[in-house]
Amino acid sequence: MTDPRLTELTTRVPSLRLLTELADLIHYGRDWTRRWGPSPLAVALPGSIEEVQAIVQWASERQVALVPSGGRTGLSGGAVAARGELVLSLERMNRVLGFDATDRLLSVEAGVTLQAVHEAARSHGLLYPVDFAARGSCTIGGNIATNAGGIRVIRYGTTREWIGGLTVVAGNGQLLELNRGLLKNSSGYDLRQLMIGSEGTLGVVVGAQLKLTDPAPPAQTMLLALPHMEALMQVFGLFRAQLKLQAFEFFTDMALKHVLAHGAQRAIDADLPYYVVAEYDALDDADEQAALLAFEDGVREGWIADGVIAQSQSQAATLWRLREGITESLAPRKPYKNDIALRIGAMPAFLHEMQALLAREYPRMEVVWFGHIGDGNLHINILPPEDMQLAEFIAHCERVTRLLADTLQRHGGSISAEHGIGLVKRDYLGSTRSAAEIALMRGVRQVFDPSGILNPGKLFE
Amino acid sequence: MTDPRLTELTTRVPSLRLLTELADLIHYGRDWTRRWGPSPLAVALPGSIEEVQAIVQWASERQVALVPSGGRTGLSGGAVAARGELVLSLERMNRVLGFDATDRLLSVEAGVTLQAVHEAARSHGLLYPVDFAARGSCTIGGNIATNAGGIRVIRYGTTREWIGGLTVVAGNGQLLELNRGLLKNSSGYDLRQLMIGSEGTLGVVVGAQLKLTDPAPPAQTMLLALPHMEALMQVFGLFRAQLKLQAFEFFTDMALKHVLAHGAQRAIDADLPYYVVAEYDALDDADEQAALLAFEDGVREGWIADGVIAQSQSQAATLWRLREGITESLAPRKPYKNDIALRIGAMPAFLHEMQALLAREYPRMEVVWFGHIGDGNLHINILPPEDMQLAEFIAHCERVTRLLADTLQRHGGSISAEHGIGLVKRDYLGSTRSAAEIALMRGVRQVFDPSGILNPGKLFE
Incomplete structure (x- = not known):
């Protein structure tokens, strides 16, 4: 641990668990995308909100970039640390804190896995309805960061609808208790909703109050x-x-x-x-x-x-x-992934154009698609031919994604349904959000993170 | 129409319908609160999005304060124009624009009444489930501005959950098409959700895509x-x-x-x-x-x-x-209103403190309360004694509201469940939102409305 910044950090937060071994840097420096070489400064594993606040305050003063990190099952590079960032892993903050039976709110730390949330809900005879295949590894903080969807959206909506309250450390280290589990609260801007889907760029989610519901019928x-x-x-x-x-x-x-x-x-x-x-x-x-x-x-x-x-x-x-x-079956082939959304009514016309585009642009590649048709959400996976270099493959897929983004734009769709923008789709954000919207997002980000330390480079540069 | 600013406005937007008669100024300058003397500069009644954009652009250049205005059934003074503002009434933009049966989205202009929305939904065999007594007069734009709740929240949630897309004119006159009816869309900050409940301070809602659902069971x-x-x-x-x-x-x-x-x-x-x-x-x-x-x-x-x-x-x-x-039965008595929310679990302890507080502080006044207990939402109405001056009455109620706000704060509640903050509750915002949150809200407002023309003085000064 020769970097003087880390010496200073451990002096400031003596109790902090900090990893600097190469194996740890690699493990915590990447997510399920495998496109970027992991290269974090170090990995911080805070055990309490106070430690998270101290890290963020320090990073803000010293202009050290942070990558908030959950289960790193993301598919857009939102949790990749490839530029010497400090990984701020919430993995040790994985407790279920309590359950309020009257309000049906489950209080959890951000690092709890989705599966542990399911089990806790079940133990109270209730359901947390957001669900998808990565449930055993992904964390609720990551789910919130991307507004995760999954296989029950058609019935229950996305993560956004199940968050009663959020505990967040803002870019200056201040602690925010957003909405505090209230069902009705018309007292200014709903910063809780703004935080959901913001991919770690507006604050570090450290805890949540999750709404539970009745178990699904048989x-x-x-x-x-x-x-x-x-x-x-x-x-x-x-x-x-x-x-x-x-x-x-x-x-x-x-x-x-x-x-x-x-x-x-x-x-x-x-x-x-x-x-x-x-x-x-x-x-x-x-x-x-x-x-x-x-x-x-x-x-x-x-x-x-x-x-x-x-x-x-x-x-x-x-x-x-x-x-x-x-x-999982495709993962060994390292597919290039698109995760797109449209209004359901726009789907038939789009599908025809999409099929023609994919057939024309990927003549030599296997194209595997599947998804949540009732949500207007398709996942397209392109498998690289055995004889193609990774860089060439990615470059080709990015050219096609540009064409796909244009097609989506004409049909009013989105370049990211549920995976987020991260690094992977940053260049296509303009196909889904207007220049005016992106300018406003940029301004909002500046308000929450004036030092520019929260997941810089993700979502937009 | 002697004000040179209005001459300039009508030159810029020749087609604009503009009212300057005293009766109109009074009618459009106030909402269901009756505490402020209406005193708008004039009343603009745009007939199209383009006219709204032109008005906002002009107001932004000339630093003319605007008050976006719907049915003015609000109870927090959010639509009051008491300081020479231009009222921007959406009342002529009251059309149902279309229905997408596949996605079950009803497209409407902002000035359509809630009742007209109900009727349009019914005509397609579906339900728009937000409902409350002012349905015949309130408009969907106003519902969105306060994230209106009402009598079905326990089953269907608040307005927030029923907005698939928003069309908004931002503070610089730019048009934003937010979310465009997508069910899943994880492409950066959800500005649609940010706009909902922002009381006309971040943009002028000119249209919405409303989600409809199956009719309620018998x-x-x-x-x-x-x-x-x-x-x-x-x-x-x-x-x-x-x-x-x-x-x-x-x-x-x-x-x-x-x-x-x-x-x-x-x-x-x-x-x-x-x-x-x-x-x-x-x-x-x-x-x-x-x-x-x-x-x-x-x-x-x-x-x-x-x-x-x-x-x-x-x-x-x-x-x-x-x-x-x-x-309606209380309206002739001009009650002072509180509209508070708590977690349901916090209700029993709070109710005891509240009852003691009201009995102690309002010995001479009738206190009428009612509400949505299943949402943790109480409405408290204080009726002025016949022999008390209005100003004295209000001052007294405001002192008690300060005590009530302190009590709410201790129980984790909100000073506004569904009426919004407006002018009425501005001084109590700090009991519900922390100083850090208010500072962030101030920053966000500045991003969306750099000229400070959108409903200035409402929510916070």
């Missing part, structure tokens, strides 16, 4: 095989009208191929281009009958070619694995 | 009479656990007295200190049976002294009128 899971892309929207429209959907996820045959090769169990014999995992309320026979009728309607219309209804919890888990295992 | 309405204050929370806990509440509103005997004197129909013979109007899902006999059981449980526990279940739509309307007619 559900049934169905896997469908569809003959063509149009059928995706048609079946979604049909199912949304006739069933109470809890999830409606789709993937392509290409995604199925990878997830099967990765060990998932084949659940349907059909060899068709599109698949859907639908989950819907199944309280009683009438609900199950309605699902069967919707399925038969879809078959009769020619939108559904084949299907399976899970007969048990374990079969439902098998069906879900086909969808949830995709990201 | 409901049953119950009126309950309760023997003491503790029973309010106890019955709420009981009903919330056993029924699917759509509303849970309470009022005191004092409120009942006024609303009956104002022509509402007596629906219950009991003469008890507290009353509740509860509305809950009643899809079938099982639901109705559950409601009867909950009622009987409450009676057995001694929390409910008497009750009525509406046997028809019209009887339900009669019961609702007892709650919804209160504000």
Whole structure:
């Protein structure tokens, strides 16, 4: 630990746990993107809010850039430290602090994993409904930083809707208690909402009061095989009208191929281009009958070619694995990822343009797409050919992403649905937000972080 | 129209409708508060976004203060023009622009009334669930400016949750299209959410994309009479656990007295200190049976002294009128109003302190309170004695509000649940928001309105 800044920091915060070993710098310096070489100054692992405040105050005085860090499962480089920043990891601040049964608020530190939140909610007979595959590793602080979405948005909305209060250390080290769990509070700007989705650029989230809700009704899971892309929207429209959907996820045959090769169990014999995992309320026979009728309607219309209804919890888990295992099955290939959103009504026209664009621009590459069609959210994964250099591959994908961003802009879409902008999509922010909006965001950032130490370079330079 | 500024404005925007008659200045210069003498420079009634932009640009150049204005049903003075401001009324921009059935988004201009929104939603077989008694006069722009709540928050949340997109003219006249109806959009700061509840200080809302939802299930309405204050929370806990509440509103005997004197129909013979109007899902006999059981449980526990279940739509309307007619019944007496919020769990301890405070500080005055107990929101109305001057009355109420604000602060509450801060609660903002938060809000305001022309003096000076 030869850097004099670190000596000073440990003098200022004697109790602070600080890591400087190379293995730790690499481990904490990157997220699930693997595009940037991790190169942090050091890794601070504060154990209390006071330590976070002391670090931020010091960093602000000394102009040391900080990268707030959770589970680092992000896919946009928002938690990458590649420029000598101090990683401020919340990983030790991972306690569930308490539960208020009357207001149904679960108080947690920012470093608690999503799965631990689920378990704590369940232990009180309630549900924290935001959910996605990285649940075991991602932290609630990171979820808040990107306004995480996932597989239940169609029923429950995004993280934004489940935050009753936030405890935040602002860029000058001041502690903010935002909204404090109030259901109604019309007393000026809702800085809590401003903080959600700000990717660590406006403050360091150190704690949250999470709203819990009643457990979801008993559900049934169905896997469908569809003959063509149009059928995706048609079946979604049909199912949304006739069933109470809890999830409606789709993937392509290409995604199925990878997830099967990765060990998932084949659940349907059909060899068709599109698949859907639908989950819907199944309280009683009438609900199950309605699902069967919707399925038969879809078959009769020619939108559904084949299907399976899970007969048990374990079969439902098998069906879900086909969808949830995709990201993991692709990870060894280091895919380039797009995470885009549109209004659902804009989807059909966009999908046609997108398919033509991808076929034209990625002739030599495998393109795997899947996502949350009921939220207007698609994930596109491009796999590099074996014989292509990484830099060349990324450069090619970035050129295509520019074209995709232009197409999205024409259809009123967003270049980031739920992964955030981070470093990966910074150059495309202007396709989703106007110059006037970006100028206002820049001004807001300056207000919260006048020293420019909070995740600099992320979101916008 | 002798003011040279107005001559210049009409030269710049020749098509602009501008009112300068005294009656118009009075009409448009005040809201439902009656504490400030209306004194606007003039009243601009733009008919298009372009006209709004031109007015704001001009005002920004010439440093003319603007007061954005909707239905002026506000209770905090947020739409008062008492210092020579130009009133920018959105009242002519009151069209429903369109409906997107796939995304269930209703596009409206800001000046449309809440009732017109309800009707448009109904015409598409859907529901816009924010609702309160001023629905016929208040506008959606004003609802957005204060993040209006109302009687369905317990089921559906506040206005904040129903805004898919906002069209806003910022302080420099630039047009912002915020979020554009996307369900998922993690691309930087959510300026839409920042705008909601900002009381016209960050931009002029000119249009919105409102999310619609399925109509509420068939409901049953119950009126309950309760023997003491503790029973309010106890019955709420009981009903919330056993029924699917759509509303849970309470009022005191004092409120009942006024609303009956104002022509509402007596629906219950009991003469008890507290009353509740509860509305809950009643899809079938099982639901109705559950409601009867909950009622009987409450009676057995001694929390409910008497009750009525509406046997028809019209009887339900009669019961609702007892709650919804209160504000109107008090209006002729020009009450001083508090609109406070707490976590529900903080309510019992707070209520005791509050009651003691009100009894001690308002010995000569009628104190009428009621509200949304399930949201932690109370409305306190102080009626002036016949023989007291208005100024003396207000000064007295403000002294007591200071004590109330201190009490709220100790219990983690808010000085404004749903009415906003405006002019009325400006001096008490510091009881709800910390100095650090207010400094950040001040900075944000400066970013959006560098010329300081948007509703100056409101929220904070």
